[in-house]
Amino acid sequence: MLMLDKALKGSRRYWSWLLCLFCAIAVGFCFYLRQLDQGLGITGLSRDVSWGLYIAQFTFFVGVAASAVMVVLPYYLHREKQFARITILGEFLAIAAVVMCILFIFVDLGQPARVLNIVLYPSPRSLMFWDMISLSGYLLLNAVLAFVTLRAEREETPAPGWVKPLAVVSIPWAISIHTVTAFLYSGLAGRSFWLTAILAPRFLASAFSSGPALLILLCLSLRKLAGYDVGQEAIRKLAMIMTYAMAINVFLVLVEVFTVFYAAIPEHTVHFEYLYLLGDGHTLAPWMWVSALSAIAALVILLTTSWRERFLPLGCALVFVSLWLEKGLGLIVGGFVPSPLGSVTHYAPTLPEWSIVAGVWAAGAFLITVFYKIALSVREKVNR
């Protein structure tokens, strides 16, 4: 079913890449063992900033996972044939991203051996319970969809009839995983930075730009490294989705800034001031401006007709970096600083923390590499 034999035959470049990733995973794993031994104190987290890089990465990659819907929807629901070659890549990206999310949550837990308590003692009032259900369901859904369709391709038979309804179900499910993740934050009365109804739409908009950005970059790499071309039309359409989702995301951020600063309630403005006012010990502010300027640069490139094809890789990279900084770092830390009692505690991830995060990234990259190898090998064989 998994066709793993396809992943075991590869060029030297393939195996050395997998070896690099394995080394990064091993380093991360060693640091994780240290974290298990000494506690989460080896990270830069503190009593005031109790969630940091791990949870921020989880939030960001749930968005990337949800973005698979942007290739599944046109293909399965609207029969856009141009997406035929890219849909499987989007589904595999979603699987790898969800696995990364689960890993990020796991490394963030203080008592990971007890993680099954979430299942043993269900708490339907807790958003984390629903997050677990929606993420696991999404993983299962995409895994079944991807491997069944690929298997059918290899056997050169049509996919079973139940695949189409399952794919259609994955569309609202993708929306739900990121909405539930947003609700995790936006339901907390005590954290005024997150207590906004616009958080869920913002999450979706940034998901539908960062995910396609990564997918386009992956497709362009596949074209160069493996000679697999998903088709210029598919890339163009995906880039359009990414561009307008990014534009909506920037608009939503500006809308938030207006509400916060025009109403000028100190409890709300202090978080934005910490994140964006340079100087005064605001260590995160330069990065937030890098994010903002990258977003603007990305939109300028992607909306200018003569530049959008020529500088597409740059545009995608700028989108990804901008959203990673904003959602993968700024969003979480901004919610915790200043604390409910007004104190400012700076958060800077430590080396062990970065190593563990890099290890999880490498695990995701490992999965993507193996999955894409399987998909490409099947397609190559069939097309021969």
Next chain:
Amino acid sequence: MRDRLWIFAGLTVFVAALTCPAWYALANGKATSNPPNLELPANQKECVAPAGIMRATHMQLLIGWREDVVRRADRRFVAFNGKVYEKSLTHTCLGCHNKERFCDRCHAYSGVSGPYCWNCHNDPQAVALSTTRSAP
């Protein structure tokens, strides 16, 4: 059967690996057929349940006590002989038993690798050594 040599070699390696815990225990002298030397409390003759039951199910009893005390605030335990005890590992169990010379000896013998109750729950006789790091 050219592979006879490889097959038997592989089987030998497999059986050796499977039984290596036994070899390891024999090598470092931990293996013994002598039962552990458990020091019984001097002042009490009866536990909260008969010895045979305690030997078999003291873990379940403790977990039951834990759920009762923490989640239901129910601290009163009426033993099989009608005596009333407080449901407490530190006060009741360790009030009579010596952790090192009773609990730990049997745990070591049966290969129970240290229940992590001790990470939090106190051994009143070892409180003086409280600055020692507890096991992960």
Next chain:
Amino acid sequence: MKITRKDFLRLSGLSLLAAGCKQTVRPVTQSASAARAASSEPVRWGMVIDLGKCREKDGCNACIHACNAAHNIPQIANRAHEVKWIWTEPYAAVFPSVQPGFAPQRYAETLVPLLCNHCADPPCTRVCPTQAAWKRDDGIVMMDWHRCIGCRYCIAACPYGSRSFNWEDPRPSIATINSDFPTRTKGVVEKCNFCEERLARGLKPACVDACPQRVFTFGNLADLNSAPRQLLRERFAVQRKPELGTGPSVFYLV
């Protein structure tokens, strides 16, 4: 799959009805058990803190020391990893609605003892994915350190900053262990428990007993004649962030 409009409507209607039945059955069964519990005399533990009497600014930390000793609270050198169940903060930080420039001078100097508010509708118990944090019938918001997975969602949810996480093994940072109360282990969240183990023995919380100025008045808020209720009838009291609807059980006499 062909389905007539009539059948589709019939199916949807039946499904909605089934879903609705489930929603109504649960509150009915829950209220039945709640009624059983409420038949015995209701208890809601609460506390009134008289800021006028507190001498913390003169260096008195009796309540904090008593709590730390009773509960094996580690004194961790790294402030980022500190664990505290009861502590003090300046008045302006706790009650930001008071404008320091306009209020009497003594408010600028007052240090307010802070602890878990044991809210009537706690956000922390709502978000806990394992019910390791839950509200007892007597109003105490409890922690089960055996069940806590250390996800720290409750810390994010608490509007008061009352909760601490064990970023490292606490035992090396405890000078003298009180063997009557367990220590905790790394990786779990903890907070004030209103000394429920002392309440079970008929004692008052450690901070209440230790205070030389009798700043803390502890009692059953559900009993109209209890000491805190009498105080609240005589004097004006405030709560922390009442607008959030959490219903704190800790009141401050300013």
